[in-house]
Amino acid sequence: MSSGFGIDHLPYGVFSVAGGPRRVGVRYGNGVLDLHAATGRPEFDQPSLNAFLALGPEVWRQTREEVAGLVEAADLVPLADAVLHLPVEVADYVDFYASLDHASNVGRIFRPDGEALTPNWRHLPIGYHGRAGTVVVSGTPVTRPSGQRKAPDETAPTYGPSRRLDIEAELGFVVGAPSELGSAVPFAGLADHVFGVTGLNDWSARDIQAWEYVPLGPFLGKSFATSISPWVTPLAALDAAWVDLPEQDPVPLPYLGPGATRGLDIAVQIELNGEVVSRPPYRTMYWSPAQMLAHLTVNGASLRTGDLFASGTISGPEPGQRGSFLELSWGGKEPFTTGDGTSHTFLEDGDEVVIRYSAPATGGGRIAMGEVAGRVERAR
Amino acid sequence: MSSGFGIDHLPYGVFSVAGGPRRVGVRYGNGVLDLHAATGRPEFDQPSLNAFLALGPEVWRQTREEVAGLVEAADLVPLADAVLHLPVEVADYVDFYASLDHASNVGRIFRPDGEALTPNWRHLPIGYHGRAGTVVVSGTPVTRPSGQRKAPDETAPTYGPSRRLDIEAELGFVVGAPSELGSAVPFAGLADHVFGVTGLNDWSARDIQAWEYVPLGPFLGKSFATSISPWVTPLAALDAAWVDLPEQDPVPLPYLGPGATRGLDIAVQIELNGEVVSRPPYRTMYWSPAQMLAHLTVNGASLRTGDLFASGTISGPEPGQRGSFLELSWGGKEPFTTGDGTSHTFLEDGDEVVIRYSAPATGGGRIAMGEVAGRVERAR
Numbered sequence: 001m002s003s004g005f006g007i008d009h010l011p012y013g014v015f016s017v018a019g020g021p022r023r024v025g026v027r028y029g030n031g032v033l034d035l036h037a038a039t040g041r042p043e044f045d046q047p048s049l050n051a052f053l054a055l056g057p058e059v060w061r062q063t064r065e066e067v068a069g070l071v072e073a074a075d076l077v078p079l080a081d082a083v084l085h086l087p088v089e090v091a092d093y094v095d096f097y098a099s100l101d102h103a104s105n106v107g108r109i110f111r112p113d114g115e116a117l118t119p120n121w122r123h124l125p126i127g128y129h130g131r132a133g134t135v136v137v138s139g140t141p142v143t144r145p146s147g148q149r150k151a152p153d154e155t156a157p158t159y160g161p162s163r164r165l166d167i168e169a170e171l172g173f174v175v176g177a178p179s180e181l182g183s184a185v186p187f188a189g190l191a192d193h194v195f196g197v198t199g200l201n202d203w204s205a206r207d208i209q210a211w212e213y214v215p216l217g218p219f220l221g222k223s224f225a226t227s228i229s230p231w232v233t234p235l236a237a238l239d240a241a242w243v244d245l246p247e248q249d250p251v252p253l254p255y256l257g258p259g260a261t262r263g264l265d266i267a268v269q270i271e272l273n274g275e276v277v278s279r280p281p282y283r284t285m286y287w288s289p290a291q292m293l294a295h296l297t298v299n300g301a302s303l304r305t306g307d308l309f310a311s312g313t314i315s316g317p318e319p320g321q322r323g324s325f326l327e328l329s330w331g332g333k334e335p336f337t338t339g340d341g342t343s344h345t346f347l348e349d350g351d352e353v354v355i356r357y358s359a360p361a362t363g364g365g366r367i368a369m370g371e372v373a374g375r376v377e378r379a380r
Numbered sequence: 381m382s383s384g385f386g387i388d389h390l391p392y393g394v395f396s397v398a399g400g401p402r403r404v405g406v407r408y409g410n411g412v413l414d415l416h417a418a419t420g421r422p423e424f425d426q427p428s429l430n431a432f433l434a435l436g437p438e439v440w441r442q443t444r445e446e447v448a449g450l451v452e453a454a455d456l457v458p459l460a461d462a463v464l465h466l467p468v469e470v471a472d473y474v475d476f477y478a479s480l481d482h483a484s485n486v487g488r489i490f491r492p493d494g495e496a497l498t499p500n501w502r503h504l505p506i507g508y509h510g511r512a513g514t515v516v517v518s519g520t521p522v523t524r525p526s527g528q529r530k531a532p533d534e535t536a537p538t539y540g541p542s543r544r545l546d547i548e549a550e551l552g553f554v555v556g557a558p559s560e561l562g563s564a565v566p567f568a569g570l571a572d573h574v575f576g577v578t579g580l581n582d583w584s585a586r587d588i589q590a591w592e593y594v595p596l597g598p599f600l601g602k603s604f605a606t607s608i609s610p611w612v613t614p615l616a617a618l619d620a621a622w623v624d625l626p627e628q629d630p631v632p633l634p635y636l637g638p639g640a641t642r643g644l645d646i647a648v649q650i651e652l653n654g655e656v657v658s659r660p661p662y663r664t665m666y667w668s669p670a671q672m673l674a675h676l677t678v679n680g681a682s683l684r685t686g687d688l689f690a691s692g693t694i695s696g697p698e699p700g701q702r703g704s705f706l707e708l709s710w711g712g713k714e715p716f717t718t719g720d721g722t723s724h725t726f727l728e729d730g731d732e733v734v735i736r737y738s739a740p741a742t743g744g745g746r747i748a749m750g751e752v753a754g755r756v757e758r759a760r
Binding site: 091094124127148157182184211212214218253254295296300304 | 504508513539561588591595597676678680682684
């Protein structure tokens, strides 16, 4: 199937039709299978995937098999008739910083005379908690945030709309099966707990972030909105996408599974107002999904159904592979030009960003994961 | 009533009896009023306060009046028969850093040759998101976390149990009424959104935190456990506790309501293995509850029912008023001795910490807010 949503994909989402209730569905081509109607199972008569996710990997596997047998003959809801909703009730949201190229670029932009990476960067996947309550589904407009900004040459902060509104193209991982408080999830436990992946745009107000983030990290520069795709691609649909990641130096501590760092060969494409501005490759990330999960829980922090952890900005080694406008415009100092001849640094009101993701399919060809779109609205 | 849980207090919690269902209750003296049994209202036949909190301030006010008329004649569940549970299903958890004395102490301990405060500290209430899924009720044992630690004189990090396990005595604020994404909650909106307060212990692994926190803030050094009291004291019970906070210099930006910084005269007492080690005063905090709420939402971040935001460590200006062992032992360099003659720096396995809170009552005397207790268990 040419759409990228064929039998080897079958991602899960939440939809409604004509103001009806929200239900769990699976996308197949340009249609949606109503899973409650098709199976009668109560976990699909829900406004989020959480009840299904909580059932664990054996049920996920059986359901995927069952759905594959149903979709061809089923009466699908036309995608054009479906309203797509946030697929997951997000429990905790954690954002990592797992791209060496991104972290190096940011370090060079902000600390041109210092070391690009902090001393801890190559020893652990740095992460922090973001705001779960402002994770929104693709298509939700993003209001330009206001707050305190202070440029280095200003003597005091001022209040006003962000002047350096940015995106971060990321991949999100959705936790299905919980873990016990006080116990670490081992490196090998990824598929026991993670159900699937979504595209993710971690909208960022760089001026607010720069003023607030020392010493306790990003807060209001990030918490106004994080967009995810309406479709969650099961890990099972990505069997053909696993690749070896670049070598890690120094070798990380044993709990991070050194020597077995497998990543996903997911191609990312960032469009600004319909023009492609970057093509970041997820396969060049430094820290792997399994390492992020092992680190997140090494202190005994428990997982809940609906937890979401993200990769951090995906940037590759080439200039055309940068996952944020901060990097594409090198801190705003080097405007870049899109195919329509317009020049850009950070986001203007009315700008629309679409991030697309694709991966090798198990049956050959590629699957097209759910896109993440958002338009910037002027500050209130 | 001498217990501090008289008619002018009436805090809310969640309890069960003999393995029965969790229900909402109000504490009166040494008993618990079963609110579902007493009123028949469905929002009390719930395993958390959230359904009640979502109903908003007018319902909170009416319910408080109704309960005051019921408790004296009602058949209360003896407190000794009730198992107390986490009162709130926590949505997002935000931790601030609002004590000038605490921030100054930490700055002096970690950066003895630099400025104690970062340049932003007096301009905004610094905060960050913590892990909502590991907020636990008082009495829950706390397993010593393991993770990466690196002392300044070590060349590489090692994995192992934290050697600098600490507490942070804080006050938590529970959000009841939500707000709209994209809209800021004004400074004057505290009582429209915040239902009440709890005691809070933000357990901290200082060695894990010190190695991980640059540049994205605390993560695993905090995310293993945060304890709150089983009883949520309504703001309405604290009418007599409001006081002017110390002057703020420089005057903050208008959205932070300069000149109207009102805080709460809540007395905190920290006990280690039954010995009082500190008495932090909440009335000396720099940033007020209303300022924390206004700042949290100034970028349009929405509030959800069950959001919890905390003050950060409460430390007063005197050595006997410090709210963490980091400060009480001055970075571990100056052990302190408790009344039983034992010497302490950070927490040992088996140590039990109890934090108690009290405030002036509207009818004179004091109310005793729910305590926050926890015992340290050895690392797994």
